[in-house]
Amino acid sequence: MAKNIKPRSEDYAQWYLDVIKAAQLADYAPVKGCMVIRPEGYAIWEAIQRELDQRFKDTGHVNAYFPLLIPQSFLTKEAEHVEGFAMECAIVTHTRLEKQPDGSLKPASPLDEPLIIRPTSETVIGHMYSQWIQSYRDLPVLVNQWCNVMRWEMRTRLFLRTTEFLWQEGHTAHETEAEAQEETLKMLDVYADFAENVLALPVIKGAKTDSEKFPGAVTTYCIEALMQDGKALQAGTSHNLGQNFAKAFDIKFLGRDQKQQHAFTTSWGVSTRLIGATIMAHSDDEGLVLPPHVAPTVVAIVPIFRGEQEMAKVREYVNKILIALVGEEEVAAAAKRSKRGDIETFFFDKLTHQAVVVDWRDARPGDKQYHWEQRGVPFRFEVGPRDVDANAMVLKKRLDRSKEIINLPQVSGGWMRQKLEAVQHEMYNKALAYREANTRSATTYDELKSLVKDGGFVRCFFKPDRVAEAKIKEETKATVRCIPFTQSDKAGKCVFSGEEITTEVLFAQAY
RNA sequence: CGGGGUGUAGCUCAGCUUGGUUUAGAGCGCUUGGUUCGGGACCAAGAGGUCGUAAGUUCAAAUCUUAUCACCCCGACCA
Numbered sequence: 001m002a003k004n005i006k007p008r009s010e011d012y013a014q015w016y017l018d019v020i021k022a023a024q025l026a027d028y029a030p031v032k033g034c035m036v037i038r039p040e041g042y043a044i045w046e047a048i049q050r051e052l053d054q055r056f057k058d059t060g061h062v063n064a065y066f067p068l069l070i071p072q073s074f075l076t077k078e079a080e081h082v083e084g085f086a087m088e089c090a091i092v093t094h095t096r097l098e099k100q101p102d103g104s105l106k107p108a109s110p111l112d113e114p115l116i117i118r119p120t121s122e123t124v125i126g127h128m129y130s131q132w133i134q135s136y137r138d139l140p141v142l143v144n145q146w147c148n149v150m151r152w153e154m155r156t157r158l159f160l161r162t163t164e165f166l167w168q169e170g171h172t173a174h175e176t177e178a179e180a181q182e183e184t185l186k187m188l189d190v191y192a193d194f195a196e197n198v199l200a201l202p203v204i205k206g207a208k209t210d211s212e213k214f215p216g217a218v219t220t221y222c223i224e225a226l227m228q229d230g231k232a233l234q235a236g237t238s239h240n241l242g243q244n245f246a247k248a249f250d251i252k253f254l255g256r257d258q259k260q261q262h263a264f265t266t267s268w269g270v271s272t273r274l275i276g277a278t279i280m281a282h283s284d285d286e287g288l289v290l291p292p293h294v295a296p297t298v299v300a301i302v303p304i305f306r307g308e309q310e311m312a313k314v315r316e317y318v319n320k321i322l323i324a325l326v327g328e329e330e331v332a333a334a335a336k337r338s339k340r341g342d343i344e345t346f347f348f349d350k351l352t353h354q355a356v357v358v359d360w361r362d363a364r365p366g367d368k369q370y371h372w373e374q375r376g377v378p379f380r381f382e383v384g385p386r387d388v389d390a391n392a393m394v395l396k397k398r399l400d401r402s403k404e405i406i407n408l409p410q411v412s413g414g415w416m417r418q419k420l421e422a423v424q425h426e427m428y429n430k431a432l433a434y435r436e437a438n439t440r441s442a443t444t445y446d447e448l449k450s451l452v453k454d455g456g457f458v459r460c461f462f463k464p465d466r467v468a469e470a471k472i473k474e475e476t477k478a479t480v481r482c483i484p485f486t487q488s489d490k491a492g493k494c495v496f497s498g499e500e501i502t503t504e505v506l507f508a509q510a511y
Numbered sequence: 512c513g514g515g516g517u518g519u520a521g522c523u524c525a526g527c528u529u530g531g532u533u534u535a536g537a538g539c540g541c542u543u544g545g546u547u548c549g550g551g552a553c554c555a556a557g558a559g560g561u562c563g564u565a566a567g568u569u570c571a572a573a574u575c576u577u578a579u580c581a582c583c584c585c586g587a588c589c590a
Contacts, residue, residue, distance in 0.1 A: 271590050304549055366550040384549055
């Protein structure tokens, strides 16, 4: 058992922090609520960016960059939007630091109009779109930006909710309501496909209720995932903003009908929170478990040797394995790269830079096993003198910690890829099975209350209503996670009001 | 913003109640040397701290007082 990780059953929150620490994904920063994303963690974000950016481009979007600072007045233009974000904005009020007689520094030169550090960019982008869009011929505008944002939350948790976080925000403008709606749903599909195929994270697509939707949106759609402690996590959102922002920012164009009209806009985003979701959905008491598609290191080779002679013998054999896995060209290229201590890195995939590493450190084999296991590396090869003699190796699979003897001739890049794909699917299926096992139905409010306590999703007939939702949240701590797209189309009694309705929702306690 | 808590070595913390044998300690981690090595070894030597900050009380402050700052936990709020 891992000695530096608290088991999930004892303290789930601590387990989550321990896993992050053991895998060196992130550190606390000197500023409250902020984190440093370390290389191991950032590599996961890079994988997320790589995969999503590809999908965005494939659906016709282009990237741009809008500024971090937003005039305070912009925030006030859309009524609901102000309401939603006013409480959590960081504000820049001065432009200089002045040295005091006692040597301390004091902000000086106050700004006439304070600047807001973006909590999201609808407002600046709306402002720019009003200038860019003149005619229906300018539409649609399909722009995405990768950036950081700040939301001054009261409580923070690494990756899941930090004061500053990295995300992607897509902002589009369309000629018609139907096009905007199509875009909103299309991007939700992109997110769902990405979550399921890349992060191996099964998600439920649905709509948010009024009380849970994005401030300023007409409708918010989301993908919801279930974590191992039975809590739900919103993994991505896509908003149909209707003409709300177009009206607030005067995004108008001359239509085909020769009339001035407001554009229809959308926005959609996912954040570094996805890293938290990935950690919480798949990892175990031994540490991080990463889906192969986002794992920075896909194979760690742990050579076992005693003394120079054995080391030379094993090294020669490991070299054969490497050539079989990544090819001679890459082995030669790696020889020219700077090494990280005694860990050699070989790129298994030249495009994603996912790597095979060989751990030549002068440490005990057990230490190395734990080291790579806690970092979530999908496969480890254990290679010692006995394996050299047998022309074999021990393959260890992170997901289920199983062992398999492999003969050298079996080893190839294609073989490894198949193994990785199999793990990817296995992880998805495992997470899906967990979600299915933790999704129940309630027909009465009492039943809802008692089921919600056990964690997981609770499906029931419910008529979305602000007051009812607030009351239920107060009594059960659960919220409507979404109104799933897949409905039974049967009628039933609302668990709260008893009214005969056809709307089914998912309740859960959420992050 | 309300309630609670904590600031002492890179990390986790002891020491504070009752000020003085503490020249500030332990474990983990780190460095060096040796024995080890197929799932978290052991021995030895070593590096590392103006005890959060500032003022005060005192012959004497990590320890008492006051102020201040920071962070953590619980709540309201949230991707």
